[in-house]
Amino acid sequence: MERLSCFTHTLQLVIKDGLKEASGLSGTLAKLSRTASLLHSSTSFKDRFESCFGDATIPSANATRWNSTLKQVKAYVKFDMQNLSYMLNSEGHKALILSQRDYAQLKELIKVLDPFLEATDLTQGEKTVTASVVVPCVLSLHCHLQEIRGRVRYCGPLVRALASSLKTRFTEIFQAVKMPGCEPAEGRGPTKFPFMTAYFIASVLDPSFGFQWLKHDVQLDSDDKDQLMTQIIDCIKAEGEKQMISTADTAAGPEQGDVPVSPPAPEAPQKKLRMFSHYSKTPSSTNSRSVQAQLTAYLDLIDNQASDPCFKFWQQNKSQFPVLYQVATQVFSIPASSAPIERVFSHGGIFMRPHRARLSCSMLSNLMLLKCNKDV
Numbered sequence: 001m002e003r004l005s006c007f008t009h010t011l012q013l014v015i016k017d018g019l020k021e022a023s024g025l026s027g028t029l030a031k032l033s034r035t036a037s038l039l040h041s042s043t044s045f046k047d048r049f050e051s052c053f054g055d056a057t058i059p060s061a062n063a064t065r066w067n068s069t070l071k072q073v074k075a076y077v078k079f080d081m082q083n084l085s086y087m088l089n090s091e092g093h094k095a096l097i098l099s100q101r102d103y104a105q106l107k108e109l110i111k112v113l114d115p116f117l118e119a120t121d122l123t124q125g126e127k128t129v130t131a132s133v134v135v136p137c138v139l140s141l142h143c144h145l146q147e148i149r150g151r152v153r154y155c156g157p158l159v160r161a162l163a164s165s166l167k168t169r170f171t172e173i174f175q176a177v178k179m180p181g182c183e184p185a186e187g188r189g190p191t192k193f194p195f196m197t198a199y200f201i202a203s204v205l206d207p208s209f210g211f212q213w214l215k216h217d218v219q220l221d222s223d224d225k226d227q228l229m230t231q232i233i234d235c236i237k238a239e240g241e242k243q244m245i246s247t248a249d250t251a252a253g254p255e256q257g258d259v260p261v262s263p264p265a266p267e268a269p270q271k272k273l274r275m276f277s278h279y280s281k282t283p284s285s286t287n288s289r290s291v292q293a294q295l296t297a298y299l300d301l302i303d304n305q306a307s308d309p310c311f312k313f314w315q316q317n318k319s320q321f322p323v324l325y326q327v328a329t330q331v332f333s334i335p336a337s338s339a340p341i342e343r344v345f346s347h348g349g350i351f352m353r354p355h356r357a358r359l360s361c362s363m364l365s366n367l368m369l370l371k372c373n374k375d376v
Contacts, residue, residue: 004198007123007134008337014165015066015116021161024154025109028102029069032076035088035096036060045091052087053079067120070113073106105154112155112162115144123336126343129310130336132206134199138170139177139217176200177218177228197235202331204232205324207307210299233295236327240291243326294321347371 019025036058038045049057058075062068085097098106119137123130145163152159167174167182174182203209211232214225298321307313310332318325335341351367352359359367 004334006336006338007130007137008120008339010169011116011120011123012066014162014169015113017165018158018162019066022155022158025105025158028098028105029073031096031098031102032058032072032106033061035076035093036072038093038096045093048087048091052083067117070110070117074110077103077106077110101154108152108155109158112145112148112152112159115141116162124339126340129202129206129332131199131331131334132202132209132310134336135173135203136209136213136217138166138173139213142166142174142179143217173199177214178220178224180219198331198334199336200232201236201239201327202334204236205298205328205331206310207302207313208310210302210307233292236295236324237291239327239330240294240323243323243330244291291323294324297321298324344368344372 019029037060039049039058040046040060056075056079059068059072061072081098081103088094088097119133119141122128122133122137142163145159145166149156149159149163167179171182203213204211211229214229218225218228220228298317301317308316314325314328347368348364351364351371
């Protein structure tokens with residue numbers, strides 16, 4: 001069985017690698033963190049802060065969630081710089097006042113990391129498909145870093161470190177798309193594409209993406225792109241043929257030892273009315289179409305019309321693309337992040353408190369089932 005690492009955790013490691021190299025930002029972020037701590041620990045400071053800025057606040061950062069640091073920065077830069085500096089000075093915290101350069105660094109940091117925040121939020125959902133966004137997110141983030149590299153003044157080391165770490169930690173994806181500078185090391189053969197097959201198949205079978213990421217975010221000539229597209233299509237065809245074989249085996253009949261099931265009674269044939277005799281129905285051949293034909297029709301469909309949300313699209317088109325629907329059902333069930341299951345464990349910890357230590361396993365299971373599915 002193949003194991004895929006948590007995308008969100010790996011992305012957090014990329015951010016940590018970047019911030020380690022951005023030594024110029026560490027002092028600024030430390031001042032900001034100290035200000036937020038004062039706001040949540042000092043009553044007098046909080047009262048003065050609220051008298052100046054009302055109910056607005058600066059959230060605390062969590063060391064295990066990098067996006068909490070970015071949200072803290074975004075909240076901080078919304079305040080008027082002069083008023084905040086005056087308040088800090090009057091409260092005896094002159095060392096925490098940020099300079100014009102510090103503010104410029106924070107605003108530039110937001111521009112660099114905002115797409116990473118979007119990618120993190122996208123892949124932590126519980127009721128949306130997350131496997132399909134991994135490949136587009138990684139490639140889009142790479143293009144974002146390449147594009148912003150020449151426009152940053154203070155965050156150059158951060159951008160370079162992020163780009164390097166992104167290539168290192170997602171090297172299988174970059175090698176699969178033959179990204180320049182990500183060739184296999186000496187003495188090692190090329191990375192086999194099937195290592196990340198599920199993510200690539202999921203991205204193509206998500207009507208929001210299809211092959212758009214290949215057209216816009218992969219730096220290859222047209223021949224190499226066509227070759228990569230053919231390779232992915234072959235993987236989807238192979239998975240589809242497995243599904244067709246599995247379906248055929250299931251429909252072949254019960255295995256020895258299975259309890260025989262009586263077939264349903266045939267319905268009486270409907271009498272053909274004379275006034276509708278000129279109506280002719282063309283028998284649908286969708287179910288018998290090859291995987292290749294279904295895949296071609298699917299790609300044409302998503303290219304020529306506005307795409308629906310993933311679940312809605314496949315519910316509406318599962319009869320038109322039955323084999324692809326089965327493949328999509330399999331790959332979409334793979335979570336890109338472990339965040340949803342970690343939330344389940346958190347609920348379990350809330351239920352199984354010390355003074356409820358006599359909860360039975362069945363009761364705990366039922367409570368968690370109700371809690372985690374209350375909005376379904």
